[in-house]
Amino acid sequence: MAKRIPIEDSYAASLAVKMANVDVISAYPITPQTHIVERLSEYVSNGELNAEYINVESEHSAMSACLGASAVGARCFTATAGQGLALMHEVLFIAAGNRLPIVMTVANRSLSPNISIWGDQSDMMASKDCGWIQIYCEDAQEIFDIILCAYKNAEDDRVLLPVAVNFDGFYATHVIESMVVTSQEEVDDFLPPRKIPSFALHPDHPTSWGAVGFPAIQTEIKKQLEDALRNSKSIMNEVWNQYGRITGRYYDIFEPYKTEDAEVVLLLMGSSCGTARIAIDRLREKGVKAGVLKLRLFRPFPDKELRSFLKDYRVVAVVEKDFSAGGLGGHLFSEVRTSLYNLKQKPKVLGFIAGLGGRDIRIDEFESVAKKALNIVNGKEKMERDFMFLQVRE
Amino acid sequence: MTEQYFKSIKELPTESWFVHGERSCQGCGEALATKIIMKAIGPSTIVVSATGCLEIISSPYPYTSWAVPWAHFLFENAAASASGIETGLRVLMRKGRLPKKKINVTVFAGDGGTVDIGLQSLSGALERGHDFLYVCLDNEAYMNTGIQRSSSTPYAAWTTTSAVGKVIRGKPQWKKDIVSIVDAHRVPYIATACPTYPLDLANKAKRGVEVEGPAYLHVFCPCPPGWRYPSEKSILVGRLGVETGIFPLYEIEDGELGLTVNVPQRKHVREYLKIQGRFTHLNEEEIAKIQKRVDEESEKLGLGPRVKS
Numbered sequence: 028m029a030k031r032i033p034i035e036d037s038y039a040a041s042l043a044v045k046m047a048n049v050d051v052i053s054a055y056p057i058t059p060q061t062h063i064v065e066r067l068s069e070y071v072s073n074g075e076l077n078a079e080y081i082n083v084e085s086e087h088s089a090m091s092a093c094l095g096a097s098a099v100g101a102r103c104f105t106a107t108a109g110q111g112l113a114l115m116h117e118v119l120f121i122a123a124g125n126r127l128p129i130v131m132t133v134a135n136r137s138l139s140p141n142i143s144i145w146g147d148q149s150d151m152m153a154s155k156d157c158g159w160i161q162i163y164c165e166d167a168q169e170i171f172d173i174i175l176c177a178y179k180n181a182e183d184d185r186v187l188l189p190v191a192v193n194f195d196g197f198y199a200t201h202v203i204e205s206m207v208v209t210s211q212e213e214v215d216d217f218l219p220p221r222k223i224p225s226f227a228l229h230p231d232h233p234t235s236w237g238a239v240g241f242p243a244i245q246t247e248i249k250k251q252l253e254d255a256l257r258n259s260k261s262i263m264n265e266v267w268n269q270y271g272r273i274t275g276r277y278y279d280i281f282e283p284y285k286t287e288d289a290e291v292v293l294l295l296m297g298s299s300c301g302t303a304r305i306a307i308d309r310l311r312e313k314g315v316k317a318g319v320l321k322l323r324l325f326r327p328f329p330d331k332e333l334r335s336f337l338k339d340y341r342v343v344a345v346v347e348k349d350f351s352a353g354g355l356g357g358h359l360f361s362e363v364r365t366s367l368y369n370l371k372q373k374p375k376v377l378g379f380i381a382g383l384g385g386r387d388i389r390i391d392e393f394e395s396v397a398k399k400a401l402n403i404v405n406g407k408e409k410m411e412r413d414f415m416f417l418q419v420r421e
Numbered sequence: 422m423t424e425q426y427f428k429s430i431k432e433l434p435t436e437s438w439f440v441h442g443e444r445s446c447q448g449c450g451e452a453l454a455t456k457i458i459m460k461a462i463g464p465s466t467i468v469v470s471a472t473g474c475l476e477i478i479s480s481p482y483p484y485t486s487w488a489v490p491w492a493h494f495l496f497e498n499a500a501a502s503a504s505g506i507e508t509g510l511r512v513l514m515r516k517g518r519l520p521k522k523k524i525n526v527t528v529f530a531g532d533g534g535t536v537d538i539g540l541q542s543l544s545g546a547l548e549r550g551h552d553f554l555y556v557c558l559d560n561e562a563y564m565n566t567g568i569q570r571s572s573s574t575p576y577a578a579w580t581t582t583s584a585v586g587k588v589i590r591g592k593p594q595w596k597k598d599i600v601s602i603v604d605a606h607r608v609p610y611i612a613t614a615c616p617t618y619p620l621d622l623a624n625k626a627k628r629g630v631e632v633e634g635p636a637y638l639h640v641f642c643p644c645p646p647g648w649r650y651p652s653e654k655s656i657l658v659g660r661l662g663v664e665t666g667i668f669p670l671y672e673i674e675d676g677e678l679g680l681t682v683n684v685p686q687r688k689h690v691r692e693y694l695k696i697q698g699r700f701t702h703l704n705e706e707e708i709a710k711i712q713k714r715v716d717e718e719s720e721k722l723g724l725g726p727r728v729k730s
Contacts, residue, residue, distance in 0.1 A: 083501060085545070091542065099505075099509040
């Protein structure tokens with residue numbers, strides 16, 4: 028029987044990993060993800076989870092040990108954040124390129140300098156091109172459900188790709204929320220133990236991995252990964268639907284809120300979506316027709332879905348906690364605008380960078396963004412470029 | 422004394438699981454060492470290679486020289502990847518998802534991948550006590566990228582990044598003592614070896630996979646293009662390395678050190694140095710400095726006295 032419990036988001040992640048019956052956990056502590064692996068260590072130590080916990084000496088080794096364990100057929104998990112993800116960077120590509128279905132939670136954290144343990148999304152964005160499926164979650168329930176689905180999706184023979192489940196450091200990791208726990212029987216039925224693949228490393232059927240790729244072959248190897256990542260979207264929808272039929276909780280690539288008649292749409296990912304929804308309600312009380320589009324899936328990027336959803340709106344304001352230094356604003360803004368660029372009829376897309384290094388994005392700030400976007404599209408206000416930093420104290 | 426799994430070279434299997442057709446240079450010490458090690462440890466093995474000579478000569482896609490499962494992931498993470506393989510196999514066998522079977526998880530890495538960039542990952546794996554054999558194929562420089570100095574390059578040696586000039590004459594520092602670093606982890610089995618002594622090498626490799634817990638095998642691998650000597654002299658260079666006391670052959674099992682190849686009368690280091698182009702610039706003072714160091718180290722190990730020259 029499913030039951031509702033109060034739970035810290037980090038522990039919701041640990042619980043999902045335990046219920047997924049992972050075989051190997053390999054992790055290195057870093058704030059704000061540590062609660063996740065601490066709880067997993069307890070589960071392993073007291074026998075609640077029949078798994079091996081490898082206390083590695085760095086995040087680079089955390090992911091490297093996952094490579095090895097996943098290559099012999101084990102279901103693997105790791106968790107990291109900020110600098111830890113940056114240290115893992117080159118190993119992320121190896122996991123994707125070798126088609127290893129590792130699941131990792133990223134408690135999104137700012138990158139140094141200055142050293143900041145607090146949340147923003149610049150860590151994952153700096154590794155966005157690593158070939159992993161990347162999902163952003165908002166709350167405990169979503170984290171729990173998405174992790175279970177992530178294993179199912181990752182291990183599907185048609186996918187075989189690693190999945191990064193992102194949620195905001197502190198804003199998500201350190202809050203206690205109400206959540207419905209799927210029963211273990213339902214999880215076991217949905218997610219049986221990983222089948223050892225025929226290509227796994229084993230002396231009974233030798234295979235060679237990670238060969239030298241000469242110019243004559245590298246293009247095809249890279250294109251295969253791109254195709255696999257693109258194709259994973261439809262399988263993800265299949266998995267989310269299957270999970271929905273069991274639990275009644277359905278997930279999709281994005282989640283609109285009061286967008287039907289909206290004149291301005293705020294587009295964002297992660298825990299700030301809750302604050303943005305309250306801002307939308309307040310704006311509507313004041314007669315401003317605004318809505319929120321929460322994006323869940325960042326890789327593979329759902330450009331087609333976004334085109335068909337956004338094409339008739341007047342203005343889209345992308346609010347995000349990351350930016351590409353010297354580039355074109357935030358990573359998400361850049362990709363949304365690119366997705367829409369070749370349409371004849373399209374909304375104006377504006378980018379707002381906020382919430383860096385754990386600075387709160389307040390309700391009134393979301394309201395201001397919506398109003399500013401409307402003013403700009405109505406010609407009442409001008410922006411120097413199509414993107415800007417918010418919250419900068421002069 | 423090494424456990425005598427093989428009493429003569431004829432007892433080694435005729436087949437190897439590192440097969441011919443690989444693209445090593447003529448006279449390659451590490452290709453020979455790898456072939457002998459693979460004969461000794463057999464087919465129930467999973468190999469992890471760090472980036473390096475061995476990895477590139479054995480895996481030009483879509484070909485492979487490996488008749489056992491083999492994985493190359495990155496340069497510095499071979500020990501960590503092997504940790505995952507060993508752990509994964511153990512948990513899958515415990516849970517009944519894989520049949521129980523002894524599988525030798527074995528790493529091959531060069532000196533760069535071991536003593537420099539891979540040292541952290543090696544240390545972590547040794548400390549955690551994974552049951553695996555780590556083989557360092559030491560050719561004393563980054564040969565794969567074209568003979569650049571590593572911390573395993575010996576004192577005064579020429580490399581492309583420890584050039585011999587008017588101000589600096591080769592590598593100013595001594596070779597890093599990686600075996601002592603490994604020994605500080607108190608692992609059950611450590612050995613040094615050289616393919617010039619194939620039986621000694623084979624027995625040590627076999628011992629490495631037989632002991633429970635981490636085993637470390639440091640293999641002296643002469644390299645013709647990197648050390649600047651003719652390719653037919655690899656076996657001789659290896660022998661002179663041992664007979665001069667430059668590279669003593671011993672093992673440390675459960676903390677106890679024993680020489681496996683005794684050298685009752687050590688040759689002068691000049692014999693070893695003079696046949697290698699990387700040392701031709703050495704003056705008498707530098708040679709004497711090396712000899713003094715070797716004398717001190719030999720005394721600690723109990724090698725025989727030096728022959729007067």
